[in-house]
Amino acid sequence: xxxxxxxxxxxxxxxxxxxxxxxxxxxxxxxxxxxxxxxxxxxxxxxxxxxxxxxxxxxxxxxxxxxxxxxxxxxxxxxxxxxxxxxxxxxxxxxxxxxxxxxxxxxxxxxxxxxxxxxxxxxxx
Amino acid sequence: xxxxxxxxxxxxxxxxxxxxxxxxxxxxxxxxxxxxxxxxxxxxxxxxxxxxxxxxxxxxxxxxxxxxxxxxxxxxxxxxxxxxxxxxxxxxxxxxxxxxxxxxxxxxxxxxxxxxxxxxxxxxxxxxxxxxxxxxxxxxxxxxxxxxxxxxxxxxxxxxxxxxxxxxxxxxxxxxxxxxxxxxxxxxxx
Numbered sequence: 001x002x003x004x005x006x007x008x009x010x011x012x013x014x015x016x017x018x019x020x021x022x023x024x025x026x027x028x029x030x031x032x033x034x035x036x037x038x039x040x041x042x043x044x045x046x047x048x049x050x051x052x053x054x055x056x057x058x059x060x061x062x063x064x065x066x067x068x069x070x071x072x073x074x075x076x077x078x079x080x081x082x083x084x085x086x087x088x089x090x091x092x093x094x095x096x097x098x099x100x101x102x103x104x105x106x107x108x109x110x111x112x113x114x115x116x117x118x119x120x121x122x123x124x125x
Numbered sequence: 126x127x128x129x130x131x132x133x134x135x136x137x138x139x140x141x142x143x144x145x146x147x148x149x150x151x152x153x154x155x156x157x158x159x160x161x162x163x164x165x166x167x168x169x170x171x172x173x174x175x176x177x178x179x180x181x182x183x184x185x186x187x188x189x190x191x192x193x194x195x196x197x198x199x200x201x202x203x204x205x206x207x208x209x210x211x212x213x214x215x216x217x218x219x220x221x222x223x224x225x226x227x228x229x230x231x232x233x234x235x236x237x238x239x240x241x242x243x244x245x246x247x248x249x250x251x252x253x254x255x256x257x258x259x260x261x262x263x264x265x266x267x268x269x270x271x272x273x274x275x276x277x278x279x280x281x282x283x284x285x286x287x288x289x290x291x292x293x294x295x296x297x298x299x300x301x302x303x304x305x306x307x308x309x310x311x312x313x314x315x
Contacts, residue, residue, distance in 0.1 A: 028154055
């Protein structure tokens with residue numbers, strides 16, 4: 001005897017829809033939640049790297065201010081002279097281009113840092 | 126749980142609410158565990174995979190944009206973990222190709238009425254489903270137990286739509302053959 005495909009398909013669909021599930025182990029839920037809670041600090045917490053970078057930037061600014069304060073009038077005049085010599089060596093257009101290139105490089109570095117650190121933060125939280 | 130409620134829970138979980146994730150875990154853990162179990166055939170490994178899947182989901186939730194349903198996104202994490210654990214599974218699924226079921230329609234699933242005498246046949250088919258290769262088992266489970274569309278399954282298992290259709294077509298053909306033999310055997314006995 002041959003069985004119509006419809007009947008077979010009905011039986012297949014019924015069996016597939018009602019295939020029994022195995023109960024998940026009772027320890028699964030607590031194990032998941034325990035791991036999740038360990039990995040659940042605030043999303044935007046400040047990490048040691050943030051403190052280190054802030055301290056570095058603040059230190060550099062402080063150092064620059066200190067050096068500026070400690071310069072004698074002679075050293076200051078010498079610096080101004082050096083600056084004038086340098087500015088005569090390059091045309092204003094060249095200086096402008098150098099400034100633009102430097103700004104673009106700083107911006108690019110910022111974007112790269114943001115991408116890299118942003119990604120590592122979102123995966124490690 | 127309806128979709129709106131689930132979306133709210135997902136948003137809360139994205140904001141770091143572990144309790145909201147707990148509700149989602151409670152809702153989905155059974156299917157996630159069973160999907161993993163059907164792929165790896167080992168309860169301990171399935172438990173490990175299910176645990177890992179939820180932890181990864183928790184870590185990746187800030188990147189979940191809600192373009193797909195949460196469950197399909199979660200199942201994709203599970204299948205990717207299974208692929209990592211079982212490179213053979215990925216190869217088997219890719220090798221299914223997509224030549225046999227080009228015009229296999231995505232018909233709506235209708236639960237057929239089954240008489241009591243068909244229970245025996247159902248039990249037989251459950252055994253046959255369990256003995257299918259893992260790649261087919263995953264497809265059958267996603268299609269019939271979670272009632273995902275072919276497109277959703279393709280997205281979950283990261284395979285072309287045609288490959289998914291072919292896989293399901295072949296799985297059904299195998300089960301149909303087994304059922305014909307079973308019915309033939311019963312006829313001879315009776």
